Amino acid sequence: MFRLALKMLFGDSAKYLMLVFGVMFATFLMTQQSSVFCGLMRWTTAILKNAPAPIWVVETEVRQVNQTIAMRDTDLGRVRSCDGVDWAMPLYSGVQNVRLENGSLTVVQLLGIDSTTFAGAPTRMIEGSIGALRQPNAVIVDDLALSRLSPDPKTPLKMGDTFEINDQEARIVGICKAMRSFTGGPFIWTTYERALSYSPPQRKMLSAILVSPSAGRDADSVAASIERQTGLKAYTNAGFQSSERDFNTATMFWYVKNTGIPISFGTTVLVGFIVGVAISCQTFYLFVLDNLKHYGALKAMGASNGKLCMMLLSQVTVVGLVGYGIGLALASLFGLAAIKNTQPPFYMPDVIPFAVLGVIILICSLASFLGILRVSLLDAAVVFRG
Amino acid sequence: MSAPIIAASARSITKSFGSGTARIEVLHGIDIDAYESEILMLLGPSGCGKTTLISILAGTLTADRGELRVLGEPLHAMKKSAITRFRARNIGFIFQQFNLIPTISCEENAAVPLLIQGMSLSKALPHARKSLDQVGLSEHMKKRPNQLSGGQQQRVAIARALVHNPRLIICDEPTAALDAENGQLVMEIFRGLMRQPGRCAIVVTHDHRILQYSDRIATMNDGRIVESVPTSKFDFDHHR
Amino acid sequence: MQILLTILRYLTFIVAILGVYGIFRVSNTIKSADSSIPLAPPQTPPARPYDHMIAANGIIESFEENVIISAPMAGMVSEVPVKIGQTLRKGDVLFVIDHRDIEAQAINAEAQVLRAQAAIKVAEAQRVTARSLFDRLDKVDDKRAIIEQEWQTAKDQLQVAEAQILSAQAELQAAEASKRSVELLKTRYTVTAPRDGTVLQLNIRAGEWASTDSKNPALIFGRTDRLQARVDVDEQNAIRIREGQKAVAHIKGDRDHPIELKLEYIEPFVVPKTSLTGSSTERVDTRVLQVIFSFAPPEKFRAYVGQQIDVFIEE
Numbered sequence: 001m002f003r004l005a006l007k008m009l010f011g012d013s014a015k016y017l018m019l020v021f022g023v024m025f026a027t028f029l030m031t032q033q034s035s036v037f038c039g040l041m042r043w044t045t046a047i048l049k050n051a052p053a054p055i056w057v058v059e060t061e062v063r064q065v066n067q068t069i070a071m072r073d074t075d076l077g078r079v080r081s082c083d084g085v086d087w088a089m090p091l092y093s094g095v096q097n098v099r100l101e102n103g104s105l106t107v108v109q110l111l112g113i114d115s116t117t118f119a120g121a122p123t124r125m126i127e128g129s130i131g132a133l134r135q136p137n138a139v140i141v142d143d144l145a146l147s148r149l150s151p152d153p154k155t156p157l158k159m160g161d162t163f164e165i166n167d168q169e170a171r172i173v174g175i176c177k178a179m180r181s182f183t184g185g186p187f188i189w190t191t192y193e194r195a196l197s198y199s200p201p202q203r204k205m206l207s208a209i210l211v212s213p214s215a216g217r218d219a220d221s222v223a224a225s226i227e228r229q230t231g232l233k234a235y236t237n238a239g240f241q242s243s244e245r246d247f248n249t250a251t252m253f254w255y256v257k258n259t260g261i262p263i264s265f266g267t268t269v270l271v272g273f274i275v276g277v278a279i280s281c282q283t284f285y286l287f288v289l290d291n292l293k294h295y296g297a298l299k300a301m302g303a304s305n306g307k308l309c310m311m312l313l314s315q316v317t318v319v320g321l322v323g324y325g326i327g328l329a330l331a332s333l334f335g336l337a338a339i340k341n342t343q344p345p346f347y348m349p350d351v352i353p354f355a356v357l358g359v360i361i362l363i364c365s366l367a368s369f370l371g372i373l374r375v376s377l378l379d380a381a382v383v384f385r386g
Numbered sequence: 387m388s389a390p391i392i393a394a395s396a397r398s399i400t401k402s403f404g405s406g407t408a409r410i411e412v413l414h415g416i417d418i419d420a421y422e423s424e425i426l427m428l429l430g431p432s433g434c435g436k437t438t439l440i441s442i443l444a445g446t447l448t449a450d451r452g453e454l455r456v457l458g459e460p461l462h463a464m465k466k467s468a469i470t471r472f473r474a475r476n477i478g479f480i481f482q483q484f485n486l487i488p489t490i491s492c493e494e495n496a497a498v499p500l501l502i503q504g505m506s507l508s509k510a511l512p513h514a515r516k517s518l519d520q521v522g523l524s525e526h527m528k529k530r531p532n533q534l535s536g537g538q539q540q541r542v543a544i545a546r547a548l549v550h551n552p553r554l555i556i557c558d559e560p561t562a563a564l565d566a567e568n569g570q571l572v573m574e575i576f577r578g579l580m581r582q583p584g585r586c587a588i589v590v591t592h593d594h595r596i597l598q599y600s601d602r603i604a605t606m607n608d609g610r611i612v613e614s615v616p617t618s619k620f621d622f623d624h625h626r
Numbered sequence: 627m628q629i630l631l632t633i634l635r636y637l638t639f640i641v642a643i644l645g646v647y648g649i650f651r652v653s654n655t656i657k658s659a660d661s662s663i664p665l666a667p668p669q670t671p672p673a674r675p676y677d678h679m680i681a682a683n684g685i686i687e688s689f690e691e692n693v694i695i696s697a698p699m700a701g702m703v704s705e706v707p708v709k710i711g712q713t714l715r716k717g718d719v720l721f722v723i724d725h726r727d728i729e730a731q732a733i734n735a736e737a738q739v740l741r742a743q744a745a746i747k748v749a750e751a752q753r754v755t756a757r758s759l760f761d762r763l764d765k766v767d768d769k770r771a772i773i774e775q776e777w778q779t780a781k782d783q784l785q786v787a788e789a790q791i792l793s794a795q796a797e798l799q800a801a802e803a804s805k806r807s808v809e810l811l812k813t814r815y816t817v818t819a820p821r822d823g824t825v826l827q828l829n830i831r832a833g834e835w836a837s838t839d840s841k842n843p844a845l846i847f848g849r850t851d852r853l854q855a856r857v858d859v860d861e862q863n864a865i866r867i868r869e870g871q872k873a874v875a876h877i878k879g880d881r882d883h884p885i886e887l888k889l890e891y892i893e894p895f896v897v898p899k900t901s902l903t904g905s906s907t908e909r910v911d912t913r914v915l916q917v918i919f920s921f922a923p924p925e926k927f928r929a930y931v932g933q934q935i936d937v938f939i940e941e
Contacts, residue, residue: 003488003507004498006797011489011530013631020638031649052664074860074899078940081680081863087671088681116879119667128666212666214674244933299483300446302474303502304467325642332648339655348656381441382482384558 001303005311006318008291020323021282023360026276028325030269031348032334037265038352039345045248045322048237049141050187051091051111051120053210054219056235056247057226060322063220064251068093068184075232079209083231089119092195093207095185099164101151107185108145112163112195119210122189127159127172133191137162139170142178144342145186163173165198180342182255210256220245224294240349250362273359280323281367284316288371291373292378299380312371320364324357390421392455393554393586399452401438404536409486412438414609415452422553425580425587427597430606436590437558439606443588444477444556445469459554474502478547480576482559484539487529493518493527499550510549517545521575537568544576555580557589561596573599672881675874676940679722680866684857684875686933688848689920692826695845697836698814699722703844710828713818720845723836725815728808735805749794753787760784810911817844824850826931848931853923855887857937858899858914866941867892873919873939877929885929887919888936 009016048056049064057079059069079088092112097105113120113133121130122140132138141149146156149163157163162171170190178187190198196205211234213222220243223234235247243247257311288295295308340344396418402411412435420426420443428436441447442454445461457476461469478499486495490492493514500510518527521541523534531539540560545554560576561569573596580587589600597603597617604615697703705722708714727877760780766772827846830836836844859867873887892915899914919937923929 001501001504004494004501007490007494008487010635011487015636016635017638052668074682074858074912074914077681077683077858078860078863081679081866083678086674087667089667089671114667116573116881117667117669117671119671121668123664184394196781210667246396289488293413293485294487297479298498299470300444300473300503301499302472302477304470304549307502322638322642326638326648327645329641329645332645332652335652336648336655339652339659346656348649348652350653353653380446381437383479383485384437384441384444384446 001307002309002314007286008294009315009318015283015287016160016319019280019287019319020326022276022279022283023320023323024327024330025279026272026363027324027356028330028334029272029275030359031327031352033265033268033272034352034356035331035335035346035348036338037233037262037269037345038349039347040182040261040265041252041255042347043180044130044182044379045251046181046187047093047109048247048251049179050122050181051093051113051189051210052123052237053089053091053120054213054237055223055226056210056237057088057209057223057230057232058207058235060231060233062233065247066251068207069203071206071209071232072204073206075206076209078230079211079226079232082222084213084217084225085133086116086212087117087119088211089114089117090192090206091120091210092192092199092205094184094195094199096165096199097151098188099167100149101163101219104151105175106148107183108149108165108188109181109183109185110195111189112192112198113189114210115191115193119212120189122174122176122178122187124177124232126170126175126177130174132173133189135171135173137169137194138170138173138190139165139194139257140176140189141172141215142176142187144178144180145188146175148186148230153199166200168198168314168380170198180345204271204292204314209251219360253331260292273363276360277363277366280319280363281370284319284364284367285370285374287315288312288374292374293383295375296380296383297377305376306374309372312368316368316371324360327356327360328353390424392417392419393422393453394420394456394588396439396443396449397453399439399442399449399454400443401435401447401449406522408437412609413442413449416609416611418604418611420554420588420616421602422584422586423580423582424601425577425589425599427600427603428588428590429592429597429603429604434606435609436606439588440556440558440588444479444554445473460493474499475550476552476554478550478552478555478558480540480543480547480555480560482562483535484543484563486539486542486546488530488532490530492523492534492545495531495542496545496549498546499552503550513549514545518542518547520548520579521545535568536564537572539569540564540572541575544572544579548579549560553584553586555585555587557587557591560589560592561591561593566595569593569596627805629806660673660746670881672884672936675884675938676872678941680859680863680939681940682853682857682859682863682937682939683878684917684919684937686929686931686935687854687856688823688826688850688867688931689792689852689854690849691854692846692848692931693820693823694840694842694843695720695817695820695847696838696843697721697757697830698724698817698838700713700835701725701815701835703830703832703834703836706828706830706832708825708828709854710735710825712849714822714825716819716821718819719838720817720819720825720847721830722817723815725812727817728812732805732808732812737803739798739805742794742801744785745797746791749787749790753784753791756780756787770857819847826850850923850931851929853929854890854918855935855937855938856922857917857935859917859920859939861896861915864915866898867915867917867939871939873937873940875919875921875935875937878934878936883924883926885921885924887921890918890920892917 024064045065059071062069076090092123094110095107098108099105117128147153150157159172162169213219219236223236223245226234236245237247240248335346338344396416399413399416401413402409404410416439430436439614442449459472468621493511496518497510500513515527518524521544523541561572577599600617602616603612653760702724703721704724707719763777763780826848830844871889874884875885875887894914896915899912
């Protein structure tokens with residue numbers, strides 16, 4: 001019976017492909033869109049990944065990492081004084097203008113890190129070394145900056161080239177790989193002191209304090225103790241949803257609450273779902289209707305409703321799994337290309353394929369439910385009426 | 387010749403469709419018997435209730451009132467699921483439009499009743515081939531139904547109807563979709579296969595050319611059996 | 627056509643299986659690119675010296691503070707006999723400002739003295755003349771031989787001569803006084819070491835114009851046999867500071883050489899913090915308690931006055 005069902009399904013390849021296409025389309029759209037959404041949300045936390053530290057201490061009012069409210073210099077000493085702090089280093093983070101040789105302006109994300117320890121330095125160097133930051137006017141840039149800051153995009157900058165940040169010279173002494181920022185600007189690292197001189201002077205300039213808990217202490221409790229002792233805000237940086245103090249989570253939720261991004265992506269995912277439901281249900285129902293005469297004959301010949309249901313379910317299961325697989329294939333092609341190109345954002349938590357599988361199962365159940373309903377209500381005697 | 391054994395017997399069968407004022411009684415108390423080893427043909431004008439009657443005899447439709455015994459089982463008192471199982475085991479069907487599944491091969495089509503009974507395809511196929519062989523289609527077993535002529539398709543349907551060795555075979559206008567020559571051929575083969583003890587066939591037909599293959603003819607009109615005559619006494623010329 | 631569709635059908639299975647594999651690849655690629663947060667920065671920071679501590683930063687000064695020496699008056703520097711880093715004793719000449727105008731006044735004063743001395747001599751000579759005339763008249767016994775008036779005139783002239791001597795003597799004293807005052811003024815142009823110490827910064831060279839602006843001192847001078855650290859403790863941590871607390875310092879950029887500090891005194895006056903971050907504009911951030919620690923200059927390396935230090939005070 002099972003093989004009969006499959007043979008019936010595969011017998012008409014065109015119809016089979018139509019059925020598979022619906023599920024594939026839904027799978028691809030939902031997987032790809034939710035991954036792009038996750039990728040985009042991850043981009044909002046790029047600073048946290050590019051200036052890595054287990055704990056970030058920021059001003060009390062800071063809700064997300066792209067927001068900088070400066071603290072006083074002495075807050076560094078206060079944070080260092082807290083129990084459980086292994087080390088605490090200053091970080092300057094700000095968006096600055098870079099003037100290209102051809103006169104056009106572009107924005108960059110400037111990170112000023114402690115010049116002794118280089119806490120917050122990039123982790124994946126391509127060329128040069130972090131120690132070279134001690135040279136005068138030295139900066140480390142990410143690979144995006146090479147093309148973005150070059151006057152001619154065809155000839156990217158290379159080691160030793162110079163450009164101007166707020167009319168002050170900066171020389172490239174290192175190139176690294178970095179996560180792209182939400183604002184699209186490249187990342188530039190320099191020492192804390194030099195970052196201050198690159199930036200227009202303000203009364204307070206300390207954007208964040210990077211902290212590591214001492215051995216045997218967990219980041220959460222140390223962050224809590226810093227908050228209690230200094231009144232500043234201490235976030236941990238261990239990844240989305242790792243704890244309620246996690247800065248990534250706070251940042252992403254801030255964007256979810258305060259921007260239209262989730263709605264627009266949510267709509268697309270919903271469209272994927274609806275289109276998937278519409279196409280899949282409709283084609284499968286049409287498939288059932290087309291074969292209704294045969295189901296009627298089978299029913300007359302003594303096939304029980306249960307057996308017919310099983311046939312429909314096996315058909316829809318095969319269609320669902322194959323369509324899901326092909327959808328995943330398309331999504332993974334898209335994903336690999338996006339990751340290679342670093343554009344558009346693409347980040348797929350493991351839960352996405354499983355969630356999409358769940359939705360596909362739902363779509364298939366809905367589609368087969370309609371078919372099963374139709375077949376169950378079918379009067380076996382219908383075959384005798386012309 | 388000993389007394390014939392009743393294969394199916396209906397007593398005071400009534401059936402109506404619709405409800406309220408739109409309620410139409412189609413069968414007004416039918417009494418009919420079909421015997422083993424005979425081909426009973428049901429004749430009658432359109433709308434006389436032939437189709438409803440065989441649907442009830444085949445167990446695909448339940449009568450409103452009356453008693454129905456098929457192969458000794460009281461169908462009127464059985465549950466729907468039991469009737470379905472009974473059908474799968476004991477009844478073969480031949481439909482007017484053949485109702486072969488177009489996307490599978492002839493041998494697979496012929497194996498369907500065995501599959502319905504729960505046999506695996508690999509076990510069912512030899513039976514199906516044997517059955518197809520009996521209807522003279524051994525060289526077309528791998529083909530799909532739409533690659534065959536109408537007559538060949540109906541022969542596949544016969545092979546399918548007989549593959550599980552049923553004791554009652556219900557035929558609904560088996561030759562209506564065929565030309566005269568093919569109709570004759572199909573009925574020839576059918577008749578040949580019916581020459582086995584214990585089998586009973588009830589054939590609904592309009593086609594007077596095939597009445598000669600019957601053992602008995604029952605004529606219906608307006609929901610009643612008006613005449614039931616053994617074929618030896620039947621005046622073919624009169625009906626033609 | 628049928629074969630094509632069959633191939634297509636099998637293709638869908640293959641693609642579907644590839645799709646599941648592909649999504650695993652994507653997942654793995656994403657995970658491998660997911661760099662974990664490193665616990666330690668590229669250069670290990672100094673180990674936390676105490677479990678409970680107050681961190682602050684400070685600046686190295688010479689012991690008992692630096693002496694900032696400016697020129698006493700504006701003028702051209704004529705002579706700088708000291709070199710930077712030179713150790714001096716109290717009273718050694720640091721630099722001399724050009725004082726040729728005073729020199730000229732001294733010459734003038736000298737001349738005045740000589741003139742006054744000459745005037746005394748003239749007056750004495752005149753007194754001798756007057757006295758001899760008077761004595762001659764006075765010795766004449768016959769008073770008739772001389773006119774009474776002549777005698778009287780000679781007597782007066784003698785008295786005048788006496789007075790002229792006194793006047794000339796007074797002139798001399800005045801001239802000598804002005805000469806001394808000019809010489810005293812001259813010493814102001816020579817700046818000497820106020821105490822024993824080392825020249826830490828030398829901003830003037832012979833021939834340069836020295837200004838009296840204390841923002842640009844001519845010379846910074848202080849002790850380097852022992853150094854002190856002026857440590858800014860955030861006012862919010864001020865209550866945690868007590869006499870007798872232990873402390874270590876790390877010179878900015880160093881992590882391997884902690885310096886033991888001895889608390890000298892706590893400045894009783896809380897001051898606005900001036901930023902030590904190197905920006906040209908001074909920014910007032912907060913108020914800080916200044917705590918002064920002293921330490922012996924480290925042996926393995928040199929600590930310089932003016933260097934920033936990270937200080938950890940045990941609590």
